[in-house]
Every structure is written in C-alpha cells, then in structure tokens.
Amino acid sequence: MDNPEDDPLYEPARPYLPDVSAKLEEVKRQVAKARTIDLKSGYIDLALDELDDIKKKGWKAFHVLTGKNRLDNPDPFLEYASVLDNTISELHQLRQRVLLAEAERTAKQAKPESTAPEVPTFATTEINQPAPPKQAPPTPEVMDVEQLSAYWGRSTSYIYKHYEEEGIPYSNVGGLSFLKSSFDAWLAAREIKKSKDPT
16 A cells, blocks of 8 residues: 555554643743844744644544544544634734834834924925925835725725735734735735746
8 A cells, every 4th residue: 555544554643732822822931032023033933833733733633533433522622723723823913913013113213303393494496397296105014904905006895805815914903904014925925926827
C-alpha cells in the first residue's frame, strides 16, 4: 500500500494539543516586554504559525479517526477546536492593536510640536494665474469603510458585502476598520495571484 491511511489498521498519531489559553497569555507577556514592532509581530506570527499547524494536524487526525469509527466522543475535540479558533482570532486582534499603536506612535513622532504661533502668509500670485491643484489628504494608517472605499475605488456597499469573502484583512474592534499596510500587502498579493492565474 502506498498510502498508510488506506490500511484499515492505520491509526494516526494523536496530535499534541497544548493549552492554547496559556499560549495566548505567554504571547501577550512577550509582546508587552518586546521593544520593537518587529519583535512584537514576530512573537505573534510564531504563535499563529504554531497554532495553525496544531489546527491542521488536529483536524486531520479527527477526520481519520471519525472516518474509521475510532473516536467515541468528538465533543472534547470540537470544544478544543472552538477555543483554538477563538485564540487565533484573539492573536489576530492583538496584531491589529500592536500595528495600530505603532502607527499612532509614529504619527505622534512625525508631528512637530510648534512653540511659536503660526503667522499667516499671503500669496503673491497674480489674479489670472490658476490656483495650484489641491492635494488629497494623506490616507490614514487605520481606515474605516468610507476611507477604504475612497482609497480602493470600490463602493462601500461592495466592501460591506465582500470584505470577508475577498479575504481583506480587517479588525472589528470598535467598529470595522482596515490597516492600510495590511490592505496594501493583501492587494499586492491578490494582483500577483491574478497575474499568475489569468482565469
């Protein structure tokens, strides 16, 4: 037999199912102690990769065992899978909060504090000269649906209907929001995928 799963006596190794609540608390402690955004993101990404691997192995073993009627009670695993999904969701939210805090910190550092009051300046352009074009305000790092609509050129109704289906990275903490950097990365990956797969 080429595939050991075809053997009726095959039983997969039961995956190690760690305490995901403890893992979440450990990552929160690491993120709180980390000094740079790269370290904070790195801790979160490592935990997400580990939990994703546990999820894949767990579901594979679950399907093999239930398919061969070797699992008496699936409820404990299903409860664990639910806790695992919630933990993964919390880690994604933690990443969003970390990125948001970094964007706010960067914005504060970039804004110079002025001690002197602003003195108005008067234009010396001629009356017949056209005014320079108005520049659009810079796109914020954290966008709501309306800002994403203006940035992406899609309607707000399209975004509300399709953001989950399209896989657009978002946060739902305090209302639906999108990180510009995450959206740009998603959009670039989407364009690359489209160029490789023209169908």
